[in-house]
Amino acid sequence: MADVDVLIIGGGINGCGIARDAVGRGYSVMLAEKDDLASGTSSWSTKLIHGGLRYLEHYEFRLVREALQEREVLWRMAPHIIWPLRFVLPHAKGLRPAWLLRTGLFLYDHLGGRKLLPPTRTLNLATDRTGAPLKGGFRRGFEYSDCWVEDSRLVALNARDAADRGATVLTRTRVTGLARTGDGWRATLQSPEGIRTVTARLVVNAAGPWVDDVLRTAAGRNDTRNVRLVQGSHIVVRKVFDHDRAYIFQNADGRIIFAIPYETDFTLIGTTDRDYTGDPGKVAITEEETAYLLAAASEYFVKEIRREDIVWTYSGVRPLYDDGASKAQEATRDYVLKLDGGESEAKLVNIFGGKITTYRRLAESVLEKIEGILGAKGKPWTGSVPLPGGDFPVEGFEGLVAALQASHPGVTPAVVRRLARAYGTKARDILGTARTDADLGRPFGAGLSEAEVRYLVDREFATSADDILWRRSKLGLRFDRSGLEALESYLSGRATGHAAHAAQ
Numbered sequence: 215m216a217d218v219d220v221l222i223i224g225g226g227i228n229g230c231g232i233a234r235d236a237v238g239r240g241y242s243v244m245l246a247e248k249d250d251l252a253s254g255t256s257s258w259s260t261k262l263i264h265g266g267l268r269y270l271e272h273y274e275f276r277l278v279r280e281a282l283q284e285r286e287v288l289w290r291m292a293p294h295i296i297w298p299l300r301f302v303l304p305h306a307k308g309l310r311p312a313w314l315l316r317t318g319l320f321l322y323d324h325l326g327g328r329k330l331l332p333p334t335r336t337l338n339l340a341t342d343r344t345g346a347p348l349k350g351g352f353r354r355g356f357e358y359s360d361c362w363v364e365d366s367r368l369v370a371l372n373a374r375d376a377a378d379r380g381a382t383v384l385t386r387t388r389v390t391g392l393a394r395t396g397d398g399w400r401a402t403l404q405s406p407e408g409i410r411t412v413t414a415r416l417v418v419n420a421a422g423p424w425v426d427d428v429l430r431t432a433a434g435r436n437d438t439r440n441v442r443l444v445q446g447s448h449i450v451v452r453k454v455f456d457h458d459r460a461y462i463f464q465n466a467d468g469r470i471i472f473a474i475p476y477e478t479d480f481t482l483i484g485t486t487d488r489d490y491t492g493d494p495g496k497v498a499i500t501e502e503e504t505a506y507l508l509a510a511a512s513e514y515f516v517k518e519i520r521r522e523d524i525v526w527t528y529s530g531v532r533p534l535y536d537d538g539a540s541k542a543q544e545a546t547r548d549y550v551l552k553l554d555g556g557e558s559e560a561k562l563v564n565i566f567g568g569k570i571t572t573y574r575r576l577a578e579s580v581l582e583k584i585e586g587i588l589g590a591k592g593k594p595w596t597g598s599v600p601l602p603g604g605d606f607p608v609e610g611f612e613g614l615v616a617a618l619q620a621s622h623p624g625v626t627p628a629v630v631r632r633l634a635r636a637y638g639t640k641a642r643d644i645l646g647t648a649r650t651d652a653d654l655g656r657p658f659g660a661g662l663s664e665a666e667v668r669y670l671v672d673r674e675f676a677t678s679a680d681d682i683l684w685r686r687s688k689l690g691l692r693f694d695r696s697g698l699e700a701l702e703s704y705l706s707g708r709a710t711g712h713a714a715h716a717a718q
């Protein structure tokens with residue numbers, strides 16, 4: 215008998231979403247991630263739960279409709295880390311005509327079963343406050359709805375929920391070999407603790423940009439080239455405007471960029487689209503991309519955005535299915551599932567493409583394949599069950615903050631609010647019986663306390679300072695060297711303590 219029904223390779227949003235769905239239906243599941251959860255593409259996105267207005271131009275109606283429908287489903291599942299965001303689209307003379315924008319937004323409003331998100335409205339940018347940071351030439355605009363998501367936290371919460379339901383989630387564990395046995399697979403797993411083998415009835419390859427790499431190196435396929443890597447980069451600058459709405463700007467080359475309020479004090483500007491052929495783990499913003507984003511944003515804002523305004527950049531590659539499109543921005547964003555294995559052979563499900571927005575639907579499609587191979591168990595369930603910490607009313611975030619503050623009146627309000635945003639109702643597990651900030655244990659800076667670090671290590675698979683500062687939170691934007699060193703030494707002390715404890 216195999217060790218598990220399903221072995222999932224990759225702890226990005228797709229792998230973790232599939233793990234949650236599969237274990238909740240009753241399959242035994244193991245997930246192996248070579249690095250940290252969300253250390254691949256799933257922490258490098260623009261962080262939008264969106265239909266993708268521009269994909270309408272490429273006639274991707276199936277994808278846009280499914281994505282639009284998912285906005286409110288996901289918001290309800292995780293109203294702490296997902297929230298509505300209004301986008302301002304200025305009409306620019308000489309670019310897409312106003313009637314085309316209006317038609318696109320009409321479709322956007324009506325394709326996807328919108329119930330809570332407000333509809334599109336027309337703006338007079340000469341009088342609306344969102345017009346103030348923009349150059350004088352932009353007089354007319356449109357405002358429409360999408361949602362924001364803390365992308366890497368969404369991954370961690372899916373992994374946590376999967377583990378709570380019985381899945382084995384292994385980080386820092388690379389799948390280095392895959393071999394068919396009589397009726398299943400034998401996989402080789404490599405981690406800092408050593409090498410081990412695991413048997414599984416079915417394997418899901420959710421390795422994102424590395425999906426072909428897994429096929430080549432672990433499964434021995436030399437002829438594989440299914441994925442088109444398209445680089446996208448972002449810059450983070452000190453805040454350019456002082457309101458809670460985001461902008462979507464059209465550029466003369468037909469592309470669009472976003473400028474989004476980010477982490478209270480910053481503006482996130484991105485993204486680019488360029489083909490990429492290097493190692494996906496080493497991708498970094500290029501000079502050309504930086505110049506492009508600075509110039510594109512400065513076309514619109516009164517304030518020129520300069521290189522010295524940049525406080526952080528990040529870059530990732532979209533693992534798109536290679537549909538032969540000539541331009542990077544035209545390659546399909548839809549996902550494609552490919553089943554590998556003949557009639558009597560064990561099966562491998564390979565995943566190409568996809569978006570964070572559609573991860574739950576992608577998981578349901580993968581589960582249909584799994585059911586066809588291993589036999590059906592359970593029904594689709596993930597859309598109506600909150601993720602950890604998300605069990606409060608969809609529009610009840612301020613109520614949650616007020617309740618947490620009332621039960622912990624001596625804890626700094628900004629700390630309570632940030633914990634509520636990150637952990638939802640689970641913030642109570644961190645706040646415990648704390649009456650003041652000091653009761654949360656050692657402070658590491660930027661509001662990060664020992665109690666939060668302990669929670670992240672014990673409950674969210676964090677092991678390194680980077681996991682905590684850049685993927686479970688974005689406190690890295692505010693951390694200094696001494697805080698970082700203190701956190702690193704605390705974590706290594708804890709790891710040594712654990713090892714000593716385990717050895718006893």
Ligand code: FAD
Nearest residue numbers: 224226227228248254255256260262389422446569570571
């Ligand atoms: P990944 O997150 O890359 O996960 C794959 C994982 O597999 C990695 O963590 C990797 O370490 C692991 N792995 C690889 N090989 C092995 C192995 N041998 N053993 C074990 N583990 C292995 N989508 C949206 O919905 N909204 C957006 O706003 C948005 N913006 C984007 C902007 C940019 C610039 C980019 C690049 C993408 C954007 N996307 C967006 C798309 C979205 O980010 C991706 O589709 C999604 O994150 C892909 O998730 P994944 O799980 O397939 O891949």
